[in-house]
Every structure is written in C-alpha cells, then in structure tokens.
Amino acid sequence: MRLILLGPPGSGKGTQAQRLVHRHGIVQLSTGEMLRAAVAAGTPVGLQAKEIMANGGLVPDEVVVGIIADRIEEPDAKKGFILDGFPRTVPQAEALDDLLRKKHLKLDAVVELRVNESALLARVEKRAEETRARGEEVRLDDTPEVLTKRLAQYRSLTEPLIHYYSERRKLLTVDGMMTIEHVTREINRILTALGALEPKDHEEH
Template identity: 45%
Template sequence: MRIVLVGPPGAGKGTQAAYLAENLSIPHISTGDLFRANISQGTPLGRQAKEFMDAGRLVPDEVTIGMAEDRMQQEDASGGFLLDGFPRNIGQAEALDGYLDAHELKLDAVLDLEVPEEEVVKRIAGRRICRTDSSHVFHAEYAPPKADGVCDKCGGELYQREDDSEATVRKRLAVYHSETEPIIDYYKAQGLVTTISGLGAAAEVTQRAMSALGRD
C-alpha cells in the first residue's frame, strides 16, 4: 500500500506511522529521517539542505521532493510506503502525483489524523523534559512526575522546551492550517481521504486506521 499520513503537530503522526508501517510491512518515510539521512551521508541534496538550514532559511520544496523521490525508489519501498510529513503543501502534493504517474503508481489512501486544536496545545505545551537526560519525558497532566519539576528517574530538573511553549505551538498550528491543511481538500477531490480521530490510546487510534484501510 502507498499511504500519506496527514495531521497537525501533536496529533501523534510519528507514533501512528511507525505502528502502521510495521503492521503493513512497508517502510515509514518521514521528512525528518530524510533530512537526517541525506545530511549525515553527505549527499548532494543533503549538502544543499544543510546550507539552507545553517543559514536559518527554509529548505526549498525541490530539495525535499528530490529526497522523497530518491527514497521512494529504494528497493524496500517497491511494494509500498507510508509518507509522514510529506507532502506538506499543494506544490509537494502535485510533485508526488507527478512522480507516481511517471512510475505508473498510485496512492491507496490518505489518512487524516484529526485532533482538536486545544488538545494539541495541551499535549505539546504540557511536555516536560529532563535537563540531565532528554530521553526522560513527562507531561504536566498525562504523565506528571512524582515531585513537581523533578525527574523521577534521575532527579534532574524538568523544563519546558521553547518549541513546546503555547505561543510557539499556536504558531506551528497556524502554519499547518495555511500550508498543509489544504492538501486534505486536494486529496478529497481524488477520493482518497479518510479522517481518523487521534484521540484515545495509541493502540485504539491504530485500530481505527487499520479498519479504515480494510486491514482490521
């Protein structure tokens, strides 16, 4: 199967993408992984991306598209893939369609992971990270530490990352609404979109998605 997973920041796309890719035996292709792999391997696209990132500028669509197309041509993706974070705008969606058409392929589904905006803000703004070990993550409401501001595992100080502040989260949501959300209507016109509630336990969300794909 060839699937695009769409949803706002904080909707749980990364978690669901990993679960779905494993259940469907297809590779999970995320934009973040593409950038890290290309930059660490020093590919021409990776070097271009690094130049823009080091200058504090957005990486152009053509670089991201090139990375995605290279990855989709790898052997493990020959039987399908799950795209997470790509496409993120109409231009990238059109480029993906062009790539698929050129290779006589098609998308099977676009899963729209829906979470209310205030829940997204609560999820992200409530995160607390340990300064001593960043793998120790808590949540002010959903997974609070035993002692306020103190890591249960090592006693380190817990803090809120600047990227997780409410103001930053709302800015990220505004970008999602203006740039990425329009691809949902783009794919609805092709009859590909199924909206899945992202609320509840991760396993419940995965089951909804698998049912929507006819794989329950």
C-alpha cells in the first residue's frame, strides 16, 4: 500500500499514520520528523531547515524530494509506505510521480483530512501544553503565531494538491473532526473499498 496523508498542521496526519503503520506493517515517511531529526543532529540539511521550520516556512522542494527519493529506496519501504507531510507543493507531487513511475509503482490513494481552523489551533496548543507538562521540548513551530504562518503556507502552496490529486482520481476526503478512532476506521474503510486492504484488516477498527 502506498498512501499520502494530506492536511493542514494539526489535522492528524502523524496520528493516523502511526495507527495505520502499527496495524498494517508498512512504514511512515514523515518529512517533518526527518527534518526535525536533521536539525537535532546538526546535519547540513538540518542547518538549512532549522530557521525555515521555526518560522513556519517550507524547506526547498529539492531538499525534501532528495530526502524522500533516498528513503523510498530503503528495504523497509519496499512493502509500502504512508507519506505524512509530503508532498506539500505541486513540484513535490510531480517529483513523486516521476519517482514512482521510474520504479513502476502505483499510488493507492491520497487521503485528505479536513479540519476547521479553530480546531487546528486548539489541537496544536493542547499538544504544546502536554509536551511541556511531560518536561519535553515543545516544537518551535507550535505557537499560535507560527501556526498562522504554517496555515497560510498550507492554503497557498499545499491546498492546490487537492485539485492535483482530484484530477488524477486519487483524492479521498475524510472528516478529520471526528474522534481519532473514527478517522482511522473511515480511512481503513476507504482503503478496503479501494482494494488496498483485505476486508479482515479493518473489521476490528
């Protein structure tokens, strides 16, 4: 199964990717997580990305495309993957199409998680509070100011992907305002209907 989770910051992409990965034994490819790891390790990519991410901007397309191109070559991605946070621009989507075409691989679906803005803000604030309460470091971009910028980037650069994948008949929209469990169930239902999952895979969810 090869799946893209698309949605604004805080819509539940990471949460759902983890649940699907756990259930179906495929890998989650989160460009946000990979970039945060690069920042923490102080690699050249991390040094380039740090300030951009802290300000809610997007890391250059060629950087993230390079990361994904390398990552999907790794053995654990052979069985399938869930892309969480990639692609985020039309050029990234085109680059992904090229990568998959060269490898004769097909994308099963693009699931868009739709969540209203006030809920996104509440979720991101809650996540920051919970992280603080655990004594862990809060993401630099989890502030109301930076979230506003991330949302603006989403609207101008990422939302065009809804049209991009809808035209290619890959887009499926899920109400991301439901509970976490309901969203998972709905995604599993959709994937089963597409034939990407065996019926038994979603019965328990």
